[in-house]
Amino acid sequence: MIAFDYTRPASASEAIAIAAKQAHAKYLGGGTNLIDLMRETIEEPTALVDVSTLSNTIDVRDDRILIGAGVKNTAVAAHRAIRERYPMLARAILAGASAQIRNMASVGGNILQRTRCTYFYDDAAHCNKRWPGTGCDARDGFNRNHAILGASPACVATHPSDMCVALAALDATVHLRGVDGDRTMKLIDLHRLPGGRPDIETELRQGELITAVELPSLPSAARSTYRKVRDRSSYAFALVSVAAALDVDDAGHIRDVRLALGGIAHKPWRAFAAEAALRGTPATQPNFRDAAEIELKDAAGLRDNTFKIELAKRTIVATLSELNGRDRS
Amino acid sequence: MHFIINGQNHALDLDSRTSLLDLVRDHLLLTGTKKGCNQGACGACTVLVDGERINSCLALAVQYQDRTITTIEGLVSANALHPLQQAFIEHDGFQCGYCTPGQICSAIGMMAEMEHGVPSAITADLAGETVQLTHDELRERMSGNLCRCGAHNGIIQAIQDSFAEGGDFKTNYPKEAAE
Ligand SMILES: Cc1cc2nc3c(=O)[nH]c(=O)nc-3n(C[C@H](O)[C@H](O)[C@H](O)COP(=O)(O)OP(=O)(O)OC[C@H]3O[C@@H](n4cnc5c(N)ncnc54)[C@H](O)[C@@H]3O)c2cc1C
Numbered sequence: 001m002i003a004f005d006y007t008r009p010a011s012a013s014e015a016i017a018i019a020a021k022q023a024h025a026k027y028l029g030g031g032t033n034l035i036d037l038m039r040e041t042i043e044e045p046t047a048l049v050d051v052s053t054l055s056n057t058i059d060v061r062d063d064r065i066l067i068g069a070g071v072k073n074t075a076v077a078a079h080r081a082i083r084e085r086y087p088m089l090a091r092a093i094l095a096g097a098s099a100q101i102r103n104m105a106s107v108g109g110n111i112l113q114r115t116r117c118t119y120f121y122d123d124a125a126h127c128n129k130r131w132p133g134t135g136c137d138a139r140d141g142f143n144r145n146h147a148i149l150g151a152s153p154a155c156v157a158t159h160p161s162d163m164c165v166a167l168a169a170l171d172a173t174v175h176l177r178g179v180d181g182d183r184t185m186k187l188i189d190l191h192r193l194p195g196g197r198p199d200i201e202t203e204l205r206q207g208e209l210i211t212a213v214e215l216p217s218l219p220s221a222a223r224s225t226y227r228k229v230r231d232r233s234s235y236a237f238a239l240v241s242v243a244a245a246l247d248v249d250d251a252g253h254i255r256d257v258r259l260a261l262g263g264i265a266h267k268p269w270r271a272f273a274a275e276a277a278l279r280g281t282p283a284t285q286p287n288f289r290d291a292a293e294i295e296l297k298d299a300a301g302l303r304d305n306t307f308k309i310e311l312a313k314r315t316i317v318a319t320l321s322e323l324n325g326r327d328r329s
Numbered sequence: 330m331h332f333i334i335n336g337q338n339h340a341l342d343l344d345s346r347t348s349l350l351d352l353v354r355d356h357l358l359l360t361g362t363k364k365g366c367n368q369g370a371c372g373a374c375t376v377l378v379d380g381e382r383i384n385s386c387l388a389l390a391v392q393y394q395d396r397t398i399t400t401i402e403g404l405v406s407a408n409a410l411h412p413l414q415q416a417f418i419e420h421d422g423f424q425c426g427y428c429t430p431g432q433i434c435s436a437i438g439m440m441a442e443m444e445h446g447v448p449s450a451i452t453a454d455l456a457g458e459t460v461q462l463t464h465d466e467l468r469e470r471m472s473g474n475l476c477r478c479g480a481h482n483g484i485i486q487a488i489q490d491s492f493a494e495g496g497d498f499k500t501n502y503p504k505e506a507a508e
């Protein structure tokens with residue numbers, strides 16, 4: 001790890017001003033990802049601007065909830081309004097990492113955590129994300145954990161966040177502040193697909209700070225959940241995960257559905273095609289399966305991860321069936 | 330930099346790269362806290378900060394200035410073992426003992442979380458006010474602490490026993506150190 005200056009500014013504007021003065025500044029949340037990446041010399045900031053004590057509140061209104069970027073993951077999952085109005089978000093967070101890490105990790109840092117691709121971490125490997133233009137050893141290597149949707153010849157890494165999968169399904173908006181002022185962006189537009197430049201992971205501008213995440217009102221999310229499939233039952237990243245909300249009318253037809261997938265792409269994957277196929281149709285297992293087929297139509301497996309295509313389909317069907325069963329009872 | 334560790338004030342001049350783990354082990358010679366993986370994957374380095382459990386290996390000391398930190402050494406009072414330490418002995422909650430300080434600090438932090446009604450990934454009713462101290466809940470909540478010797482069953486037994494229904498875990502909480 002190279003040496004760095006540490007500062008803990010008292011406001012977001014001050015944080016942005018400090019970061020703007022440095023060529024290689026990084027914001028610091030809990031540090032659970034960044035410190036690890038600095039030890040691996042993947043990140044080499046010369047200044048750390050600690051923003052973990054800024055934006056530390058959850059503001060609950062009838063029509064939305066605004067979660068400060070500095071709020072710890074545990075605090076989001078434990079918040080009563082989140083548990084009651086957006087259970088998929090509480091469950092997604094609780095399915096991630098360990099209690100210790102959730103106590104440290106911030107909302108902003110969780111969104112911007114980087115891939116766990118082992119070749120990205122291995123400084124003897126070729127990795128276009130780490131050293132653009134060097135190639136991708138994961139493509140023909142051990143790629144059990146890698147992407148099946150939206151990958152490119154340059155990169156097959158996945159985004160590891162559970163929380164972001166729920167945020168994608170919930171239509172969350174991210175509030176940003178930079179030297180040019182404030183703006184908002186849909187969470188699903190923030191992360192990029194790898195294309196030819198997997199080293200550029202988000203649409204954020206240089207020095208832009210995440211200040212909050214906004215959850216819009218979504219009454220149907222009160223019946224929502226998150227299902228994570230992984231190699232051991234706790235403390236492991238997702239092979240496949242599904243965040244879903246299902247709203248079924250008295251006649252058994254789907255009024256609204258929200259669906260997003262994790263562990264399978266370079267970004268949290270909102271399943272728009274499956275949602276469109278499901279709206280207005282009877283909530284039945286065959287229809288869930290058809291929608292899953294549509295969403296995974298373009299999925300492409302690698303040497304070790306082809307099983308994830310079927311696993312994703314089955315996990316979609318199982319998650320929607322679970323919500324449907326709950327709806328009916 | 331100033332820290333309150335196990336009830337004592339410490340003022341040190343530290344490189345900003347120093348982790349909280351290296352601070353307690355290498356600078357304060359509190360070697361009870363262990364370094365297993367140094368990357369957040371094992372829980373051996375678990376300490377309590379203002380009563381919350383964290384992995385000290387993924388923490389920079391500079392982030393935790395002026396905070397109240399409790400390590401395994403801070404749990405002993407008047408030379409008597411903490412009840413949870415005693416329970417680990419009685420239930421064979423360890424073999425080599427390397428993960429034990431982290432397990433014990435983690436269990437204390439876990440009980441505070443349960444007291445505050447924090448749910449877990451397997452809590453069926455997220456809207457519920459309280460959480461039951463079941464075997465499965467404890468397994469899930471302690472999953473951030475690995476034991477290479479495979480003493481998990483004894484560990485869960487020890488925790489369940491010492492925090493069992495009726496038992497008041499609040500009194501077991503390291504009060505002196507936390508203040
Ligand atoms: C062993 C282990 C297992 C894990 N398992 C899981 C898992 O199963 N599921 C899962 O989802 N995650 C998992 N994680 C990842 C964990 O969720 C992340 O490390 C954590 O959420 C990052 O949050 P942080 O606040 O610590 O971020 P930091 O490490 O502080 O920062 C991460 C990045 O975000 C930037 N940043 C932070 N805050 C802001 C802000 N406000 N504005 C702009 N940029 C900002 C930083 O500059 C940095 O680039 C695991 C981590 C470990 C170590």
Ligand code: FES
Nearest residue numbers: 365366367372386
């Ligand atoms: S040493 Fe900190 S989690 Fe392993």
Ligand code: FES
Nearest residue numbers: 424426476477478
């Ligand atoms: S007792 Fe040996 S690692 Fe747990």
